[in-house]
Amino acid sequence: MKYQKKQDAIILLADGTIFYGKAVGNKQGTAFGEVCFNTGMTGYQEIFTDPSYYGQLMVATNAHIGNYGTNVDEVESDSIKIAGLIVKNFSYDYSREAADSSLEDFLDKNNLLAISDVDTRALVSYIRDHGAMNAVISTEVDNVEGLKKQLAEVPSMEGLELASQVSTKEPYYFGDENAAYKVAALDIGIKKNILRNIAERDVYIKVFPYNSKFEDLEAFNPDGYFLSNGPGDPEPLVEAQAVAKEIIKRDLPLFGICLGHQVIAIANGVSTYKMYNGHRGINHPVKNLKTGKGEITSQNHGFAVNREEAEANTDLEVTHVHLNDDTVAGLAMKSKNVFSVQYHPEASPGPHDSSYLFDQFIENIKK
């Protein structure tokens, strides 16, 4: 086609579908992952550094990415965790008082491949119709057959254990050691803003690697336990499930977010499943069934807890539901001091409607 500028990057989906774009900054490379989309209008830096996105190629549905630059403090972990980025318009220029770098430099520093000028509306509606799948983004536009072969080797997200790839190698502390309470947090991909939210409620936190034993956490003598968010499928996380079971058995205060919520469900004998399309955005409506109130929430998950099984479990209560598709958004144990949510009360990015859940965790600790 005469009018079409020569495209220098492609997005090849596992089913063979191809979309075209341009490499941001004329970078060369190839990146594999599960393709997913986030509908947030803001918060790209927090999203790119959220460990829950490890192994995923992210499509931003907002038409402009990069226009407010980046800031060293607006990270949810020490590095970019998405596998690659797909956008419509990439802003090489930026404007914001608080910004200290361009998004282009930030991506370069993290060596991340990004593709711009993609028809992201067409791509997202295609993924919505055909479900989550693996994909590759590449500047090797003339090597489609080679890329197809390599893509076929990429494991499916279903059944994939990824917490070990992002968890801390050594335990560490967060907050003020003279705080009123102590919490042991199992890091299966924890976001920094969760630590900030817990610590600012007068809590000293010790963060443990994903494969720690209950006894390791217990040795900190905590008042409460926390299971974090994180990447991958919750089913293979047997070590984390074992920790959850021990905490539950002893009736100790426990709070779980996202992957942690899924692990708590599995520890209760309730299974999880891969969603056709996940929930990723900052305006997902949730209903709190205990208060009848709605919350606008930040979400990022591709798996969910089986609602029928959760409702059939006499010791579990479905406390929150997602209003778009009636999936489980929150759980509590009736006989234990244990609760969890599928969404992100720590926001970052997103609304703060659900920060009361951190207060509830502290109340449970006080009990």
Ligand SMILES: NC(=O)CC[C@H](N)C(=O)O
């Ligand atoms: N944010 C999260 O913790 C995500 C949990 C899990 N990896 C999922 O995709 O469902």
